[in-house]
Amino acid sequence: MFEKIILRGGKRLSGTGKVGGAKNAVLPVIAASILASKGISRIYNVPALADVYTINEVLRHLNAKVEFDGSAITVDAQADLNAEAPFEYVRKMRASFLVMGPLLSRIGRARIALPGGCAIGSRPIDQHLKGFEAMGAKVTIGNGYIEATTNGRLKGANIYLDFPSVGATENIMMAAVLADGETLIENCAREPEIVCLATYLNAMGAKIKGAGTSSIRITGVKELTGASHDIIPDRIEAGTYMIAAAITGGDVFVENAVSDHLRPLIAKFEEMGIIVEQQLNGIRVIGPDIIRPADIKTMPHPGFPTDLQSQMMALLLKAKGTAVITETVFENRFMHVEEFRRMNADIK
Structure with a gap:
């Protein structure tokens, strides 16, 4: 250093x-790769940044197989996943919290340490949790962890964000792709990184429309399959x-x-x-x-x-x-x- x-x-x-590839695009895409219960994902144009190595470690802790050659990542998440992302990883990087939506969507439970890793503002996660609860998740906070569980699959819902949060839009979108029914996210983020994530999810078999606009509509599907994707x-x-x-x-x-x-x-x-x-x-x-x-x-x-x-x-x-x-x-x-x-x- x-x-x-x-x-x-x-x-x-x-x-x-x-x-190079966009950090703010690659981290949610890597998190989304654990949604694939079948097949292997290959992600290209990946920047070799500390945050990328950190989220790779988070996925390995969740029982996914991850290989990174410095520019491309291969993720195999077909095995049963663990539900917990511990403090030792999440404290380094807020984006680790982005695995909560995929975990809730795929296995119905997630236990994530309260996020850290940012010195430029409070960046509250209340909009993430608001979305999960609207879809039927039970959320509790205590002892430095956020725990969320569902009784069966998440349910589609209409969700209006108080602020067009990029992270909340991404997390709710990932939670919604395997939910029963249709989810509408209004006043959502419109960043190119949102479009990048939606493109990857659709390549995996998701049904997402409206990414890049202020309203995103997601129709839940039964399962997703690994796919190849280039980071913007x-x-x-x-x-x-x-x-x-x-x-x-x-x-x-x-x-x-x-x-x-x-x-x-x-x-x-x-x-x-x-x-x-x-x-x-x-x-x-x-x-x-x-x-x-x-x-x-x-x-x-x-x-x-x-x-x-x-x-x-x-x-x-x-x-x-x-x-x-x-x-x-x-x-x-x-x-x-x-x-x-x-x-x-x-x-x-």
């Missing part, structure tokens, strides 16, 4: 940056490369960047006078000599992504004029401001 990173700046970036490119990684090119006045081609996933950033770039060329297999960004200011307000997708807010603040520090950044998604996501001030940034 590096103790520090030394940067020697002042140079324009040029060349090509290749975007990471839009936050792509956006970070694009912002780095703009900051340095560079000329960078971001390979695998998907324009449709980056509309809010591209719109702001055009407002700021940054040149964006959308090409078949990526996006080219050319940073201008003078950057115009633009106000930013983070919102759930398709609004401006909160995960690019700090990078945009760095870019706006180069703009000729004043810009206002409003964070609406996470309450603690201005911790980088003090570090910018230490570098003589004028931020109020």
